[in-house]
Amino acid sequence: MRPILLILAMIISTFMEAQTRILDTIYANDTKNVALFFPEPIRQGITGSENFVFTYNREKEQYFGLLQAKQGKESNLLVINRNGSIFSYIVRYKAQLSKLNYFIPMTSSIGNEKPKVKDSIQTETFEKKIDNSTYYYQKFCSYLLDRRQYLGRYTRRNSGVIMRLENIVFDKEELYFVIQIRNNSTLDYDLNFLNLSVETRQKGKKKSLQRLYIEPIFKHHLPSKIVVNETVRFIYVMPKFSLSNDRRIILELNEKDGERNIEMKVSHKYINNPN
Known part of the structure; x- marks a missing residue:
């Protein structure tokens, strides 16, 4: 009994943290086996009363x-997985069982026996870094939208919807694509997506085109709708890259439930020589 008491004492703090959580109840009897399947192999399993028996492979960890x-008062079952996840249940005797198999998800864990202090610190540092980057992107994007600098030739239109690539700016390790959309049509424009891809022109007798989508790091003021006679300006922040002569950028504007789509091709020269 002494080892059991030591184990229970070791994890009592975990139970204190989870005391407000309502524990699920598992029913068992002495004529049938109730199987519990866990997301990780079982390292330890303990019941709080002798009239409940939980058996598992102690030599070779299994799931x-x-x-x-046996008939008697209710008790509790404590199971610890190989990765330290702790599961706790109320167990009760019931003569007639309606459920013989329980598949336990990881979300049912009430905690872990080893606090992940290092991971918490790393997560906090990472989140702080993300917050600082987002703040910088927002400030620099606002600065760029206050400026008026146009590349000139990059304007495309379809049925009164006009897309213009105003600027490409390099800062630190990112490229900022400043984009303007004007709706001169008689219908509102619902934006489905605006994708930025790198298109490669394959050489040879059978010429072909391949496109590789690039995920933006940050999107500033991207609209979901552009109403009639409205002009919107927004920015895509992309990771820094350069292009060879056989590649170019494709900006693809797509309308939700509509056909006023626009495709703009941008030369590698503007990507390799941003403002």
């Missing part, structure tokens, strides 16, 4: 254990 019960 399941078997629960049986």
Whole structure:
């Protein structure tokens, strides 16, 4: 009994943190085996009363254990997986069982026996870095939208919807694509997506084109709708890259539930020589 008491004492703090959580109840009896399948192999399993028995492979860790019960007062079952995840349940005797198999998800874990302090610190540092980057992107994008600098030739239109690539700016390790869309049509424009891809022109007798989508790091003021006679300006922040002579950028504007789509091709020269 002493090892059991030591184990229970070791994890009592975890139970204190989860005391407000309502524990699920598992029913068992002495004529059938109730199987519990866990997301990780079982390292330890303990019941709080002798009229409940939880058996599992102690020599070779496996994902399941078997629960049986004799008639008596309810108790509890504590299971610790190989990765330290802790699961706790109320166990009760029931003569007639309606459920013989329980598949336990990781989300049912009430905690972990080893606090991941290092991981928490790393996560906090990472989140702080993300917050600082987002703040900088927002400030620099606002600065660029206050400026008026146009590349000139990059304007495309379709049925009164006009897309213009105003500027490409390099800063630190990112490229900022400043884009303007004007709706001169008689219908509102619902934006489905605006994708930026790199298109490669394959050489040879059978010429072909391949496109590789680039995920923006940050989107500033991207609209979901452009109403009639409205002009919107927004920015895509992309990771820094350069292009060879056989590649170019494709900006693809797509309308939701419509056909006023626009495709703009941007030369590698503007990507390799941004403002």
